[in-house]
Amino acid sequence: MRPRRRWLVAPIGFAAGMVLVSQVSPTRQEGLSxxxxxxxxxxxxxxxxxGHGPGMSPCATCHVSSGTPLRLQPLQEDGSxxxxxxxxxxxxxFDVxxxxxxxxxxERSRLLRKALAVQAGGAPFHVGGKFFESQADPEWQIMANWVRAAGTSPDPAAAETSPPPLDFEFFRTCVQQVFLNKRQGRMECVHCHGGGSRGxxxxxxxxxxxWNLEESRRxxxxxRRYVDPGYPLSSRFLTHPLAPEAGGDHFHSGGRRWFSxxxxxxxxxAAWVRGEASTCLSY
Ligand code: HEC
Ligand code: HEC
Structure with a gap:
């Protein structure tokens, strides 16, 4: 075991001040050891x-009690x-x-893609930086073996199938209505996601x-950055505004829209994310 240092206990500042209620998810996935x-x-x-900073700090420096989806428990000190x-x-x-x-x-797991270099199949960005240059990295392999061992049907063909395309037309005509549609006591997405990087x-x-066609495309x-085609429960679009009790993320400044x-x-x-034909609800 490598030495662990004391400074690790102090989480860096950007997430300080957020008070989060600890909650154990009821939706832990089957098969993981x-x-x-x-x-x-x-x-x-x-x-x-x-070191310190992106690509150099221990994951826990940023991921203990932060507002990110990988929210780990506060660390304890052992006296030495x-x-x-x-x-x-x-x-x-483990639940988180x-x-x-x-x-x-x-390859499809956010845990593994986030800190992996883009050219090795990693996610486009990670505020915490890139830690693994390739999938051959020993630590990456440890995580990958853990995830792989949980595969219920080890069907390599299925794993390699490219994800279903996201239907733009359905997005344009139907999904966008959700951004505007009122629900009692809730604020619509459009009020807070009207611009900037989450716009x-x-x-x-x-x-x-x-929105016109051009605006819809934008x-x-x-x-798309918040959608993992084929996997509603790893798509932040569907987990961020979903109540934690129902399998959603622990925190969303915009509150919850779905409670089940x-x-x-x-x-x-979810059907749209899975690439299935979906019927638009009439609002
Ligand atoms: C310097 C701070 C910092 C460090 C160090 C850091 N992260 Fe992060 N990480 C973040 C922030 C901030 C976010 C949320 C914003 C984003 O997605 O980039 C995040 C998001 C994530 C997510 C959630 C991704 C998602 O799409 O839900 C995962 C998984 C993750 N990091 C894994 C790791 C791992 C594994 C390590 C260590 C090898 C690590 N991080 C180190 C700051 C950090
Ligand atoms: C009151 C303002 C507000 C409303 C309303 C709101 N959001 Fe958010 N949303 C935020 C803020 C602020 C963030 C970034 C901090 C966070 O993750 O909570 C965010 C983050 C997100 C993220 C994650 C983005 C990321 O960078 O990881 C998604 C996805 C999201 N919102 C979807 C929605 C959807 C869908 C709706 C409408 C059903 C909605 N939000 C309504 C304020 C809002």
Whole structure:
């Protein structure tokens, strides 16, 4: 085991001040081994990486109690400068981490893609930087083996199938209505996602009630970043505004729109993400 240092305990500032209620997800995915997670995967999150900042700090520096989807438990100190998580805390971490993977498919798992270099198949960006240059990285392999071992039907052909395309036409005519549609006591997406890096529901020009083709395309390009085609539960579009009790993310400044995955609107959007033909709800 590598030495672990004390400074790790202090999370860096950007997420400080957010008070989050700890909650254990009821939707932990089947097949993932807790024992293997605790022994092999979790140590990766606290391993020192020889520096500070993106690509160099231990994952836990930023991911302990932060507002990111990978929200780990606060670390404890063992009296000699080392840090650890109790078994109960590890179980909570396990619940959180499990939701960031697609059992059996490391390449499609957010946990594995986020810190992996783009040219090696990683996600386009990670505020925390890139830690793994290639999939051959030993730590990456440890995580990948854990995820792979959970595959229910090890069907390599299925794993390689390219994800279903996202239907732009359905997005334009139907999904965008969700951004505008009122629900009692809730604010519509368009009020907060009208611009900037999360602007998938651009502010409508004066006098217009819906987006034109060009604007729809731009909305689509932004929203795609929050969609993992084929996988509603790893698509932040569908998990961010979904209540944690129903399998959603722990935190969304914009609050919740869906309190159950049986909500017809959520179902409709999930079908779209899965690439299935979906019928538009009439509002
Ligand atoms: C310097 C701070 C920092 C470090 C260090 C860091 N991260 Fe992150 N990470 C973030 C932030 C901020 C976000 C949320 C914004 C984003 O998606 O980039 C994030 C998001 C993530 C997500 C969620 C992705 C998603 O789409 O839901 C995963 C998974 C993740 N990081 C994994 C890791 C791993 C694994 C490590 C260590 C090898 C690590 N991070 C190190 C700051 C950091
Ligand atoms: C009151 C303002 C507000 C409303 C309303 C709102 N959001 Fe958000 N949303 C935010 C803010 C602020 C963030 C970034 C911080 C966070 O993750 O909570 C965010 C983040 C997100 C993210 C994750 C973006 C990322 O960078 O990871 C998604 C997806 C999202 N919102 C979807 C929606 C959808 C869909 C709706 C409408 C059903 C909606 N939001 C309504 C304020 C809002």
């Amino acid at each position: 807790f024992a293997q997670y605790r022994a092999r995967v979790e140590p990766i999150f606290i391993a020192p990486r020889g 400068g080392g840090v650890f998580w109790s078994e109960e805390q590890s179980r909570r971490n 981490v499990s939701r960031l993977v697609v059992p059996g498919q490391p 998938f529901a651009r502010t409508l020009p004066e006098g217009r009630a819906f 909305n689509f390009e932004v929203l 995955r049986d909500d017809p609107e959520w179902q409709m959007l």
